[in-house]
Amino acid sequence: MTRFFGWTAPLALMFLAGSQLAFAHAMLVHSSPADQAVVHSHQVSIALSYDSRIETRRSTVKLTDAAGRPVPLQVEHSAKPSELNAVARGLANGKYQIHWQVLASDGHISRGDVTFTVAAQ
Numbered sequence: 001m002t003r004f005f006g007w008t009a010p011l012a013l014m015f016l017a018g019s020q021l022a023f024a025h026a027m028l029v030h031s032s033p034a035d036q037a038v039v040h041s042h043q044v045s046i047a048l049s050y051d052s053r054i055e056t057r058r059s060t061v062k063l064t065d066a067a068g069r070p071v072p073l074q075v076e077h078s079a080k081p082s083e084l085n086a087v088a089r090g091l092a093n094g095k096y097q098i099h100w101q102v103l104a105s106d107g108h109i110s111r112g113d114v115t116f117t118v119a120a121q
């Protein structure tokens with residue numbers, strides 16, 4: 001019995017510490033457009049959802065074209081504390097990349113990219 005306790009207590013602590021870290025870091029759980037999506041419109045609404053609250057004022061969303069040039073993006077206020085929203089208008093057909101960087105409430109920064117293609121008439 002003592003042996004059993006000797007094993008489970010440290011394991012339980014490790015599990016708790018691990019899950020706390022996982023929840024503290026803001027991970028992207030959903031994006032619109034989805035990664036590698038094809039959008040049939042020159043106007044694209046971007047929505048990035050995270051698994052935890054983020055500091056929206058210290059989080060950024062940037063858009064670049066296939067050549068890596070920055071593309072104007074209008075960042076919008078999100079109703080949810082775990083979401084970033086932006087709109088890009090007048091996009092020419094081609095490949096684009098969303099670069100996001102978010103600050104989670106624990107002070108940790110995470111970042112990533114979402115690629116999509118505009119193919120509109």
Ligand SMILES: [Cu+2]
Pocket residue numbers: 021024025026104106107108
């Ligand atoms: Cu963290």
